[in-house]
Structure formats: structure tokens, C-alpha cells
Amino acid sequence: MVSLESFGLVGDAGAVSTTTAPLAEVAASNSTLRAFLHGLPGVDRVGADARAAMLSTRSIKTTAKKQAIDLAIRMVDLTTLEGADTPGKVKAMCAKAVHPDPTDSSVPSVAAVCVYPDLVATAVQALGGSGVKVASVATAFPSGRSSLDVKVADTALAVAAGASEIDMVIDRGAFLAGDYLTVFEQIAAVKAACGSAHLKVILETGELSTYDNVRRASWLAMIAGADFIKTSTGKVSPAATLPVTLVMLEAVRDFLRTAGRKVGVKPAGGIRTTKDAIKYLVLVNETAGPDWLDPDWFRLGASSLLNDLLMQRQKMATGRYAGPDYFTLD
Amino acid sequence: MSERLAVRKTYKLFIGGAFPRSESGRSYVVNSSKGEFLANASKASRKDAREAVAAARKAFPGWSAATAYNRGQILYRVAEMLEGRRSQFVAELVDADGVGVRKAGELVDAAVDRLVWYAGWSDKIGAIRGSANPVAGPYFNLSSTEPTGVVAVVAPEAGPLLGLVSVIAPVIVTGNTCVVVASERAPLPSITLAEVLATSDLPGGVVNILTGSAAEIAPWLAGHMDVNAIDLTGADAELAVTCEEAAAENLKRVLRPPSAKVDWLADPGTERMTAFLETKTVWHPIGT
Known part of the structure; x- marks a missing residue:
């Protein structure tokens, strides 16, 4: 039986003290x-x-707002996950990802584009050496209801295409049934x-019902080797919320202290x-800390957000x- | 028994069919023509103007796609509701303008008639502004009118009701939506008109009314890239120049302030409607 104390977990508002106990052994069986x-x-x-509500009342203005907008643009994973996606649409989105505002070269590129596996090759080709990464959803997205073989094959397909x-x-x-293993x-x-390739694990917090489950799913994903934990697919409402993100940021902060991996x-x-985007940045800074205020450690999965960021920047x-007439439609 | 305390009101703005306070939390005192306290009115900020433009833009697709018949019916309904509040408007005009009760009654009646008159134009304006054009080829060539989009309106300082109705009705009857900066000196009739509009089947956001300083708000509307046209009827010479310069940036349609004092009781003509219409021309091949 693996107890809380052996991992140095204390019940103080969820804070976890620093210890380097081997987390690998907790996955020995479903009961551990x-x-x-x-x-x-x-x-x-x-x-x-x-x-979360208190932090979202922070007022970020003028030069701080300018910096926040540019940082948020650099953190965007520009996403299109529609059944109607075409190579043409993905190419157009990639062009926008590299130069979000063609009239202003000082606008930074976004972090990545996020597409379905069959369009990864198109996106990789369109982005060339621009530095914008290609992310692909996989594993029977968005429901995740398929066999492990299919999920692994889906992943391999996306990786082979260059994601x-x-x-x-x-x-x-399985998670809700308690089948954690x-x-x-x-x-x-x-x-x-x-x-x-980096692995982002989508918890789909809108279907997990409680914050306790969000915390458990976050830890489960991190112990299993996730490089990122992601709130939602975008196909379920509610999608990302500030409190859920707060719980996840606490989890990554505590995981770094416990397991030594960021x-x-x-x-x-x-x-x-x-x-909204600036509220998330405040939340990151106040929860996980400024180390996470970087596109390598925090991303915003969005499509329409980018235009609003550009409009505010302008x-x-x-x-x-x-006005929205002066920016491309997604 | 003690004397009853007066109810001292602070009126709010009209944005997207709702009545929010100014985002800035500001208000100002509205006095009667004799200098007595009437009420407080919200003093709108540039951010309220921004919200109002967003609401007007959101309302535009639905309102412009509504049939002319439907828009006309809704304007008739506004006229009916305005008529139902006749005594309130008369009292407000007496306070605001210092006119007599009889004159105020005439002005309210004229405002009702003005709405009915514009309502009738909803399905007829196309007949005088559209045309079948003779062309040198085997084509039907048809021009038809379309609304310009979101129109910012600086309402006249004089004529707090009739002037206001006379600038709003021609803009919306053709399918535009609008953001109106009401008379700064006499905003109460505009707020009561907002209450009339809110109960008249007019979709929220088609008319948005801001009270406060035109000199403060209008330049932001003139510079706003998502506003398609601006009516400077109520702007003074200095403000009009500022607004026209700002409006040039995205080629807004501009209706300049009138050169002479306007008699709002006179026949308005169709100019205020046609100022905010675009013409679409379609070429359609005939036979083989």
C-alpha cells in the first residue's frame, strides 16, 4: 500500500513538499x-x-498589456479540428500562424498549429522552416473510444507525417470507472x-465532473509521462475554465517539486x-510561477482568440x- | 405624516437591448431649462461606445436580412408605443426645452408621425433608389439598395425627441443598425425612447443609445474600424472636423452637419435614408 506520507504529501491546501520518492512504483497495479x-x-x-475569480480582476494595462498580448500570441496553438477541414484551409491557417498580421511584421509567430493527423503532412510542408511547430490530435480524438492498437497506430501515423x-x-x-491502470x-x-514528439494529454475536464478528478487525472497523466496536460478537446462544453486550469497549474507545480520533472x-x-487570455497569464504567474510564462510550458489552444489579440494589438x-473586417477569417 | 421623499433617478445606457451602467461608473446631473435638478444620467465612456458598436454589429445580419415589411411593422409598433407614453414625453420636453405643454404635445405627435412616415418607406425606398438599367448587351441589369452597416449617429442637441427620432428612424428603416450619442443637455427623452424601443419588438442591438459628451465619444466612433458610416448632425463645427478626419481612415460614409438650423417639423425628404444605402448591381444573362 502506497501511502500519502511516503510521497511527502501533506494536506495543506494541496501543497506537496519536496521529495524525490520514486513515483514509478505507484503504477505497479491499479490498487496502488x-x-x-x-x-x-x-x-x-x-x-x-x-x-480564480479574484486573480481575474487584476488590471493589466498599457506596456504590461502590450507584453501580455505578444506573449499570448506566441503561446497560441492555432487550431482547426473540423470535419470540413481541407488542405487549402490548413495552408491558409499555416500562413496566418507564421505571419498573424501580414501588415505588421513586428507581430510574432504563434507556437504551433493543431490539426487532424491526415493533414499533418500538409501543415508541415506549408510551415517549412518557419519555426512554428505542428501538433496533431490523435488516439481516436475527440472521444478516445477505441482500442489501444488503433490509438497507437493513429499516433504513429501523425508522427510519421512529421508532427x-x-x-x-x-x-x-475508464478513468471515471476507476480503471486508472x-x-x-x-x-x-x-x-x-x-x-x-512531445505528448500533450487531454483530460477533457468538462467530462470529469469534479476538481478532485481533475487533480487525479493531472497526476495520472504526468506520472505516465505527459509533457503537457491539456484541459479539453474543444468539443465538449464546458471547455477550459480558469479554476480547472488553476488546479492543473497547481498539479504541475507540485509535480516538479515531487518528481523533479517540469x-x-x-x-x-x-x-x-x-x-480571457490575460486572465490565464495572470493565473500562470501566480500559481505555477513566471517559469511557466513561456510557449515551451504554457499554450493556449484557440482559433478565434488570435484575431482578438491582433485587434487589441492594433x-x-x-x-x-x-474591426474584424481587416483580419482573415479562420 | 412627513413629506414624501423625491425619487432621484440615475438613468442608464441602452446597449444591445439591455440597460447597463456606464463601464466607467460615471454619471452627470441633468437640469431642466430653468436649472432645476431633473435626474442623473450615465456618462458613457469610449469603452461603452466600443460595446455598443459590438452589439450593433451583432444585430446587423439579422436586422438587415429581415424583410422590409417586417422592419416597417416594427417601426409602426415603435410609433404605437411612443404614442402610449405621450404624457411622459410631453412632461420631459416641457422640463428640457422650456416649451409650453401645447407645443410639447405637437412635438411628440410629430415624432409619432415621423416614425409612421419612415415606416412606410421600408418597402418603397428600393423603388426610388433601385432601377432596371438599360445596357448594351443581352443582360438584365438590376440595381438594388443594401444597408451600409453600422452607423454612428451624433443626435442633434436641439430637438431632444423629434430630432432624435428623425435621425434614428431613417437609419434603421433600411436595415442599418446604429449607435446613437444622445443630446448631452437633454438626454431624458432619449432614455425614455430607449424604454419604448426595448418594448417594441425591435431586436436588441439595432439601436444603441449612449448619453454623455459627444465631444468625448464621437471621435472614438469616427475612428472605429468596424463602424461603416457616421451621421454628424449634432456635432459642432470643431467636432465635425475631428470626426471627419478620423472617419477618413477607413473611408466611412459621412453625413455632414447641416449648414443651417434644421426645422425638424418640416418634411424630411429621403436624404437621410439614402445617405446610408449602398447600391448593388447585378448582371443577369438573358436567354441564349
Whole structure:
């Protein structure tokens, strides 16, 4: 039986003290995983909501806002995950990812584009040596309801096509049924199939019901080898929320202290305005710390957000309110 | 029994069909023509103007796609609701302009008639502005009118009700949506008109009314890249120049302030409608 104390976990608001106990052994069986995950301190739902709400009242103006906007642009994973996606649309999106505002060369490129596996090759070709990465969803996205073989093959397909980041979905059915070992093994298998590609694990927090489950799923994904944990697919409502992201940021902070490995966070879905994006940046700074304020460690999965960031940027540069007519449609 | 306390109101803005306070939290005192306290009104900021433009833009696709018949019916309905509040408008005009009760009644009646008059134009303006054009080829060549888009309106300082109705009705009857900066000195009739509009089947966001300083808000609307046209009827000479310069940046349509004092009781003509219309011409091949 793996107890909380052996990992130095204390019940003080979820803080985890520094210790380098081998986390690998918690995955020995479903019962050890269960004991560990259920031994994590519970999340104070009211407290998390209140803290997220309090942090979102910060006023970020003028030069700080300018920096925040540019940082947010650099953190965007420009996403298109529609059944109607065509190579033409992906090429257009890639052009936008490299030069978000063609009239202003001082606008930085976004972090990555995120597409379905069959369009990875198109995106890789369109992005060339621009430095913008190609992320691909995989593993029977968005439901994750298929066999492990299919999920691994899906991942291998995307990696072979040139994806440098894989966004996998966890099996929420297995997770909610308490079959943590299955989820763990699937993540580990997909991680192995990724090779050198980064693995982002989508928890789909909108289907996990409680913040306690979000914390457990975050730890489970990180122990299994995730490089990033991501809130949602964008196909389920509610998608990313501030309190859920707060819980996940606490998890990565504590995981770094416990296991000595740094994991990134990506909220995705429902982030549409510059104001929202800046709230997330404040949350990152105040929860995980400024070390995470970098596109390597924090991403914003979004599509319409980019235009709002560009409009706000233009407003700050020209002093006049910008209109959507002057930016490309996604 | 003690004397009853007066209810001292602070009126709010009208944005997207709702009545929010100014984002800035500011208000200003509205006095009658004799200098007595009437009420407080919200003093809109540039951010309220931005929200109003967003609301007007959101309302535009639905309103411009509504049938002319439907838009006309809604304007008739506004006229009916305005008529129902006749006594309130009369009292407000007496306070604001210092006119007599009889004159105020005439002005309210004229405002009702003005709405009915413009309502009738909804399905007829196409007949005088559209045309079938003779062309040197086997084509039907048809020109038809389309609304310009989101129109910013600086309402006249004089004529707080009739002037206001006379600048709003021609803009919206053809399918535009608008953001109106009401008379700064006498905003109360505009707020009551907002209450009329809110209960008249007019979709939220088609008309947005801001109270406060035109000199402060109008230049932001003139410079706003998502505003398609601006009506400077209520702008003074200095403000009009500032706004025209800002409006040039994205080639807004500009309706300049009138050169002489306007008699709002006179026949308005169709100019205010046609100022905010675009012409679409279609070439259609005939036979083989």
C-alpha cells in the first residue's frame, strides 16, 4: 500500500513538499495507483473558484498589456479540428500562424498549429522552416473510444507525417470507472509511440465532473509521462475554465517539486478574447510561477482568440478600435 | 405624516437591448431649462461606445436580412408605443426645452408621425433608389439598395425627441443598425425612447443609445474600424472636423452637419435614408 506520507504529501491546501520518492512504483497495479490518486489532497472547490475569480480582476494595462498580448500570441496553438477541414484551409491557417498580421511584421509567430493527423503532412510542408511547430490530435480524438492498437497506430501515423507534438485524449470512461491502470498504460504506450514528439494529454475536464478528478487525472497523466496536460478537446462544453486550469497549474507545480520533472499546461476551448487570455497569464504567474510564462510550458489552444489579440494589438498601436473586417477569417 | 421623499433617478445606457451602467461608473446631473435638478444620467465612456458598436454589429445580419415589411411593422409598433407614453414625453420636453405643454404635445405627435412616415418607406425606398438599367448587351441589369452597416449617429442637441427620432428612424428603416450619442443637455427623452424601443419588438442591438459628451465619444466612433458610416448632425463645427478626419481612415460614409438650423417639423425628404444605402448591381444573362 502506497501511502500519502511516503510521497511527502501533506494536506495543506494541496501543497506537496519536496521529495524525490520514486513515483514509478505507484503504477505497479491499479490498487496502488488508486491509493495514490485518492490519497491526493482534495480540492477546495469554493476556494479554487474564488481564487480564480479574484486573480481575474487584476488590471493589466498599457506596456504590461502590450507584453501580455505578444506573449499570448506566441503561446497560441492555432487550431482547426473540423470535419470540413481541407488542405487549402490548413495552408491558409499555416500562413496566418507564421505571419498573424501580414501588415505588421513586428507581430510574432504563434507556437504551433493543431490539426487532424491526415493533414499533418500538409501543415508541415506549408510551415517549412518557419519555426512554428505542428501538433496533431490523435488516439481516436475527440472521444478516445477505441482500442489501444488503433490509438497507437493513429499516433504513429501523425508522427510519421512529421508532427512534433501529439495531443492525445484519455479514456474518460475508464478513468471515471476507476480503471486508472488502463488509462496509465494507454498514455505510456502512446508516449512510447511518440518517439521524440512531445505528448500533450487531454483530460477533457468538462467530462470529469469534479476538481478532485481533475487533480487525479493531472497526476495520472504526468506520472505516465505527459509533457503537457491539456484541459479539453474543444468539443465538449464546458471547455477550459480558469479554476480547472488553476488546479492543473497547481498539479504541475507540485509535480516538479515531487518528481523533479517540469510539465506544461494547455487550456483549450472557449478562450476567445484578449481579456480571457490575460486572465490565464495572470493565473500562470501566480500559481505555477513566471517559469511557466513561456510557449515551451504554457499554450493556449484557440482559433478565434488570435484575431482578438491582433485587434487589441492594433488598437494599442494605432489608437483606434480595430474591426474584424481587416483580419482573415479562420 | 412627513413629506414624501423625491425619487432621484440615475438613468442608464441602452446597449444591445439591455440597460447597463456606464463601464466607467460615471454619471452627470441633468437640469431642466430653468436649472432645476431633473435626474442623473450615465456618462458613457469610449469603452461603452466600443460595446455598443459590438452589439450593433451583432444585430446587423439579422436586422438587415429581415424583410422590409417586417422592419416597417416594427417601426409602426415603435410609433404605437411612443404614442402610449405621450404624457411622459410631453412632461420631459416641457422640463428640457422650456416649451409650453401645447407645443410639447405637437412635438411628440410629430415624432409619432415621423416614425409612421419612415415606416412606410421600408418597402418603397428600393423603388426610388433601385432601377432596371438599360445596357448594351443581352443582360438584365438590376440595381438594388443594401444597408451600409453600422452607423454612428451624433443626435442633434436641439430637438431632444423629434430630432432624435428623425435621425434614428431613417437609419434603421433600411436595415442599418446604429449607435446613437444622445443630446448631452437633454438626454431624458432619449432614455425614455430607449424604454419604448426595448418594448417594441425591435431586436436588441439595432439601436444603441449612449448619453454623455459627444465631444468625448464621437471621435472614438469616427475612428472605429468596424463602424461603416457616421451621421454628424449634432456635432459642432470643431467636432465635425475631428470626426471627419478620423472617419477618413477607413473611408466611412459621412453625413455632414447641416449648414443651417434644421426645422425638424418640416418634411424630411429621403436624404437621410439614402445617405446610408449602398447600391448593388447585378448582371443577369438573358436567354441564349
